[in-house]
Amino acid sequence: MIPGKYIWMDGVLTPWEEAKVHVMLTHSLHYGSAVFEGVRFYETENGSVLFRNGDHVDRIFYSSSFMEMQLKFSKKDIVKAQVLTAKESGLKNGYIRPIFYITGKVGVPPIGGEAHVAIGCWGWDKYLAADSVRVKTSKWRRIPQNADICDAKICGHYFNAALASMDAQKNGYHEALMLDQNDFIAEGPGENLFIIKDGKIYTPKNEGNFLPGITRHSVIIIAKDLGYEVVEKNFKLDEVYNADEAFFTGTAAEVQPIESVDDKLIKNRIGQITSKLREVYLDTVHGKVEKYQKWLTYFN
Ligand SMILES: Cc1ncc(COP(=O)(O)O)c(C=O)c1O
The missing domain is CATH 3.30.470.10 (Aminotransferase class 4, branched-chain amino acid transferase, N-terminal domain)
Structure with a gap:
């Protein structure tokens, strides 16, 4: 650091x-x-x-x-x-x-x-130390939304995230994935999840049960502008295991390809759509995309 x-x-x-x-x-x-x-x-x-x-x-x-x-x-x-x-x-x-x-x-x-x-x-350079990461579903569930305000970034919440991360890392994985109380995918300890199946992009629907990331929002806009269909819906682990591609988003993690979840290989380690979204996202944050200049504040 x-x-x-x-x-x-x-x-x-x-x-x-x-x-x-x-x-x-x-x-x-x-x-x-x-x-x-x-x-x-x-x-x-x-x-x-x-x-x-x-x-x-x-x-x-x-x-x-x-x-x-x-x-x-x-x-x-x-x-x-x-x-x-x-x-x-x-x-x-x-x-x-x-x-x-x-x-x-x-x-x-x-x-x-x-x-x-x-x-x-x-x-801070790369947050997760691999070009495509191995993910473990955590035994620790995301704090339920009737117990706390899950879509706020409150320090106290992060012990729940830390438990999940520590458990994943101690067991040789790069990152954890957390489910909500109903077995639906919630989020990573510091990331939101996307999967891709048959050319369509899916991400959990924001119902107050996770932090709706600003990177998630940017990637949804970028994907739609590129002509992809983005579906926000609740889904469970079976859909993740069967995905063609999967990636995390986050300010720290940026667009991070996922190669496996619970040792089950995702079909494409770094898929074409993921690569395209990552490329446009990185071009955007580096000021190379005219239409997203509105997201940038220049200094120096
Ligand atoms: C729990 C959690 N989910 C998702 C995210 C991704 O949010 P953002 O893209 O706004 O960084 C973060 C990071 O802030 C986070 O801590």
């Missing part, structure tokens, strides 16, 4: 190594009461760009709304702060991590605590 120079802490660019919190008075550390995002920035021929910065900021505010955080900053402030953090980082490409957290409160309900914002970034 190559750290960016500064962390924006409540409006102040603070050197990376000086950005600290109190271990006892940070409610978020004890109870998971923080919300976060991951935004990538890329080097292009015309300077560096943040990809879908405004959409990530909208989502972190959506997530924070469940914690009744009294934020001192507006969406506009955070949009600008994320650009500034990347610009001053000394990096040309990387991953930006805003986190809204709560201090000054002990005890379970965060009400009455003080809300803070920190935004840092670091250089």
Whole structure:
């Protein structure tokens, strides 16, 4: 990990190594009461760009709304702060991590605590270390939507994701796949799933039971613009095992081909449609596709 120079802490660019919190008075550390995002920035021929910065900021505010955080900053402030953090980082490409957290409160309900914002970034290349990954269905189910707000990016949720990832990695797989309470595919610990069968693209329907990714949204638009049919529907593991192609999407993972699920080989290790979508996605984030320039914020 190559750290960016500064962390924006409540409006102040603070050197990376000086950005600290109190271990006892940070409610978020004890109870998971923080919300976060991951935004990538890329080097292009015309300077560096943040990809879908405004959409990530909208989502972190959506997530924070469940914690009744009294934020001192507006969406506009955070949009600008994320650009500034990347610009001053000394990096040309990387991953930006805003986190809204709560201090000054002990005890379970965060009400009455003080809300803070920190935004840092670091250089991050490939997230999953293979051109096509081996996936294991987790014994850990995704948190049910009658137990928590599953389509918000809340720090406390990520222990559920961490259990699944640790179980997969300890058993020699690259990544986990999580099912919901009804055996339908939910998502990966940090990714959404797509499968392809007979030329059609399928991805789980967003019914509040997983995080509807911004990359998922971008890939659906790209696929439709390329003329593919995209079907959002609930499906189970048998359809994944029988798919012609499968891939994950995520800000960190980008478009990540899947070669097997539970040791069952997917027909095409890196399929043609997956390759095409990955190519157009990577061209998009690198500023090479005119019609998706609207998703980019240039700096430098
Ligand atoms: C649980 C989960 N699902 C899906 C995703 C993919 O979302 P996005 O494409 O917005 O990064 C992420 C990553 O943020 C995630 O943490």
